[in-house]
Amino acid sequence: RGHPQPPVEPLYTPPDVERALTQFVPHGYEEPFVPLQGVEVALHEAGHIPGAASVEIRWKENGRRGSLVFSGDLGRPNRPILRDPAPLARADYLVTEGTYGGKHHPEEASLRDSLGRVVLQALERGGRIIIPAFAVGRTQEVVYALDKLFLAGRVPEVPIYVDSPLAANVQEIVQRHPEVYDQETMTGIRRGEDPLGLRRITLVREAEDSMKLNDKPGTFITIAASGMCEGGRVLHHLKHTVEDPKNTIVIVGYQAEGTLGRRLVERREEIRIFGEIHTLRATVEVLNGFSAHADHDALVAQARSCGAPKGCAIVHADYERAQALAEGIAELKPRIPSEGDVWELG
Known part of the structure; x- marks a missing residue:
């Protein structure tokens, strides 16, 4: 029967969800908005499910500018029904999903x-x-x-x-x-x-x-x-x-x-x-x-379109899949973060 597994600490609970729902504000694709002073956000078609979006964040602080793209769940190009995902915008930093790193979908x-x-x-x-x-x-x-x-x-x-x-x-x-x-x-x-x-x-x-x-x-x-x-x-x-x-x-x-x-x-x-x-x-x-998730080749193409000269992180993936994607975009020097890791954006 083996040893009992330690309890898994949830990342969030129902009360957290209820509080988050009160903060929802709808925005269209390609319509930049300013959630707080000095920060501009734009949503782009992610092609994963209806309404899915990648998030582009640009900021200016103390005379310095920076940018980060969060891929969200990326969809697959050339599939029926939904629009293709838009190429990720170029940015200083990239946080990308890696669900199917190293895997290829059939035709x-x-x-x-x-x-x-x-x-x-x-x-x-x-x-x-x-x-x-x-x-x-x-x-x-x-x-x-x-x-x-x-x-x-x-x-x-x-x-x-x-x-x-x-x-x-x-x-x-x-x-x-x-x-x-x-x-x-x-x-x-x-x-x-x-x-x-x-x-x-x-x-x-x-x-x-x-x-x-x-x-x-x-x-x-x-x-x-x-x-x-x-x-x-x-x-x-x-x-x-x-x-x-x-x-x-x-x-x-x-x-x-x-x-x-x-x-x-x-x-x-x-x-x-x-x-x-x-x-x-x-x-x-x-x-x-x-699967509605992009496969390895599509993930690599998206990551390279972003550039991310200052840093790249791979999330939303089993470690084996994240490692496979990391090898595919080694030139971006990606990291595979663990829960609680802190990433300082310079």
């Missing part, structure tokens, strides 16, 4: 081939398909890919249930903001078309309807949050599917260490859901190409 066609194969094999087994996915961005991308497969006749059409009240709310909000989409998608929406395949889905809002899915016969697809299986309705669906070898669990995004999603990726024989031990007999398929 869109290859990814769709893999998804089609997974659906066909699930149909042959006669089981259901569970796709844990975050409500913002990932859910819409998976529906889009399934729609294209159905339209091409590559797989038989099966029902798709999006079981997430948040995803339903997000869908309604994003539909009111077509400007977040790329040109092709935005044009289709304005023409009254359905470029995202929304006609195919059944949105599940009520908990009672969600529970009914567990008794529904036949093969169908359930997309539910959370993406790392650490909460949300997907846990109930996993509880009812993991022990049946006919069923398929499709992982479509990054799974952090210590999460249930990571344990599924590792195909642990036993997994714990709601405090109960379950034997994993369902098939687990991992399709990393759906």
Whole structure:
């Protein structure tokens, strides 16, 4: 059983979130604003999820000027639905994410081939398909890919249930903001078309309807949050599917260490859901190409566009991934900070 692990100290708590929410002020992309005297901030398209932004900060103090760019979560260029991320602005300092340092995503066609194969094999087994996915961005991308497969006749059409009240709310909000989409998608929406395949889905809002899915016969697809299986309705669906070898669990995004999603990726024989031990007999398929994060090459290109002659830090990554990215941008002499490190900007 090993030694008990020390408790993890949270970076923030619900009261911190509540206080932060009172400070929210909306700003558009490419519209510089002054949050306090001597400091100017601009937001740039990050292409990760709708509304995601990289942050450019410029300041003047005691006659000296400085600048820092915080990448935020960077998206992937040349992907459907969202606009491409803007190149990071040149600055003295850079703080960049490194989620997929050293990793390369498959091409869109290859990814769709893999998804089609997974659906066909699930149909042959006669089981259901569970796709844990975050409500913002990932859910819409998976529906889009399934729609294209159905339209091409590559797989038989099966029902798709999006079981997430948040995803339903997000869908309604994003539909009111077509400007977040790329040109092709935005044009289709304005023409009254359905470029995202929304006609195919059944949105599940009520908990009672969600529970009914567990008794529904036949093969169908359930997309539910959370993406790392650490909460949300997907846990109930996993509880009812993991022990049946006919069923398929499709992982479509990054799974952090210590999460249930990571344990599924590792195909642990036993997994714990709601405090109960379950034997994993369902098939687990991992399709990393759906990740909304930039891969190694895109991260390197973005970091180099920034320049960062005075300093660069890599965050939001497992150490192995951060180290791989650091090797790719060695000329920037990046650091991999730990919690509590202090970085003085000269």
